[in-house]
Amino acid sequence: MKKLARFEFPPELVPDFKKAKRLEWISIAYFISSVLVIFLTMGNSQTMKTAWYDDVLSLTPPIAFQVASRVFMKTPNKDFPYGYHRVVNIAYLCSAVALFALGAFLVIDSTISLVKTEHPTIGIVVIGGHPIWLGYLMIAALMWSTIPSVILGRKKLPLAQHLHEKNLYTDADMNKADWMSGFAAMLGIVGIGLGWWWADSAAALLISVDIVHDGFTNLKQAVFDLMDQTPKTVSGQQSDPLLDQVRDVLASQSWIKDFSFRMRENGHIYLGEGFVVPVQEENLTQHIANTAQTIEQLNWRIQEFVITPVPELPDDESA
Numbered sequence: 001m002k003k004l005a006r007f008e009f010p011p012e013l014v015p016d017f018k019k020a021k022r023l024e025w026i027s028i029a030y031f032i033s034s035v036l037v038i039f040l041t042m043g044n045s046q047t048m049k050t051a052w053y054d055d056v057l058s059l060t061p062p063i064a065f066q067v068a069s070r071v072f073m074k075t076p077n078k079d080f081p082y083g084y085h086r087v088v089n090i091a092y093l094c095s096a097v098a099l100f101a102l103g104a105f106l107v108i109d110s111t112i113s114l115v116k117t118e119h120p121t122i123g124i125v126v127i128g129g130h131p132i133w134l135g136y137l138m139i140a141a142l143m144w145s146t147i148p149s150v151i152l153g154r155k156k157l158p159l160a161q162h163l164h165e166k167n168l169y170t171d172a173d174m175n176k177a178d179w180m181s182g183f184a185a186m187l188g189i190v191g192i193g194l195g196w197w198w199a200d201s202a203a204a205l206l207i208s209v210d211i212v213h214d215g216f217t218n219l220k221q222a223v224f225d226l227m228d229q230t231p232k233t234v235s236g237q238q239s240d241p242l243l244d245q246v247r248d249v250l251a252s253q254s255w256i257k258d259f260s261f262r263m264r265e266n267g268h269i270y271l272g273e274g275f276v277v278p279v280q281e282e283n284l285t286q287h288i289a290n291t292a293q294t295i296e297q298l299n300w301r302i303q304e305f306v307i308t309p310v311p312e313l314p315d316d317e318s319a
Contacts, residue, residue, distance in 0.1 A: 008073065010300045013162060020159045020168055021069055024062040027152055027171070031059045034145045041141040043134055044120050046113050047188035048141075050106050050204040054181060054211060055145055060098045061171035064091035068167065072267055085267030086226075092167040093222040099174075100215025106208035114201040122192050138189045146182030149175045161234055164268050164301055166225070169234040170218050181207040228264040245298050246272065246305070255279050255287045260313055269303035275310050284309060 009017050034055045042048040068091040076083040122135045153175025160169035184206045191199020221232070231240045243263060250259045256276045263272040272295070278284055288307045295305040 009163070013300070016159050016162050017069075020156065020163060020165065021066065023152060023156055023159070024065050024168075024171070027062040027175070028059060028066075030148055030152065031055055031062075034141075034149075035059075037141045037144055041134065041137045043122055043138070045122065045138065045189065045192065046110060046120060046200045046204040047185045047207070048138055050110065050207050051142060051145060051181070051185045053102060053106055054207060057098060057102050057211070058149070058171075058174060058178075061095040061167055061174065064095050065165075065167050065171065067091065082266060082271070085269055088165070088167060088267035089222065089225050089265075092170065092218070093226065095167055095170055096215060096218035096222045098215075099211060100219045103208055103211030103213075103215045107205065107212055110201050110205040110208050114198065114205060117197065120192055120197070120200045122189070133193070135189050135193050139186050142182050142185050142189070146178050149178040149182075153178070164234055166221070166234050170214075174214055181210055225265055231263055231265045231270055240270075242270070242299055242301065246274075246295055246302075249291065249295050249298065250274060250276070253287070253291055255284075256291075258313055263302075266303070268301065270301050271303060272305040274305060274307040275313060276307055277312060278309050 035052065038048060038052040038055055042052060068087045071087045072084050074084045122133065122138070124131045125134050125137070126132070153172045156168055156172035157176065159165070160172050184203045188200045188203025191203070224232075231243065232238065233240055246261060246263070250256060250261060255278055257279045258277040259274060261272060261274040263270050274292075274295075276288075278287070288309065292305050292307050296302050
């Protein structure tokens, strides 16, 4: 059985990959500290409880990235002839499922608190002999939970695009958008201080809805990837322009009368198949080898492209 070649990032992307791993280790350490700080200042606030769950959840993508990074570069073998690249898709799916499930739970929890008209209170703590409203500490904790997260997200985003790493992109996008949930949480705390009992649950509900939206969007794309959808960009919004380049190469070959092709995403890499109607049989094997090599050299993501000659194509598959 033919096995894929061992995968390695091209030399120019190795520094980006190492930087991404370093940022994810920093993210894990940071979110652990944020979880601890939020827990110590939580009180009985629904907003703070939701923010705490949000930070716990934020640990999932960087942990999944680090686990996947230790697996996907393993050499293909007879049991896994395509290698271990699917672990990237599995990590992406795990992050999305966790995001969506916990978001749905928090929406229900926050709605129940709102319907019950629960009136949360924020007490006073004594630090160094001075009484301090706990709300000030909550806001400080939320600022620690928000500002570094946004900075980390902005640093990860270009790396995710360079590496075609959807799990990293999801993590970066969540981090970058944390200012919205952080600001909503701060408004909820201030609202309690002003006597608006509903502000706490309303802010928590707003954060929860944002979590569900992120979870659903990423869960849908993760499932589509595992179903071998046509490869998309890391944002999942449009077909990868690389497909047009493959089509152009096949269309430019004088020995090909007609063709169709398909590609699927396997973690970071693409695997493709081309079906061609040759003009003639002469030097066919060499033509196939040369064209496949040209396509594989278009981009490091195209790990393998197999061309199969056929006598004709179905009408709906002709390019």
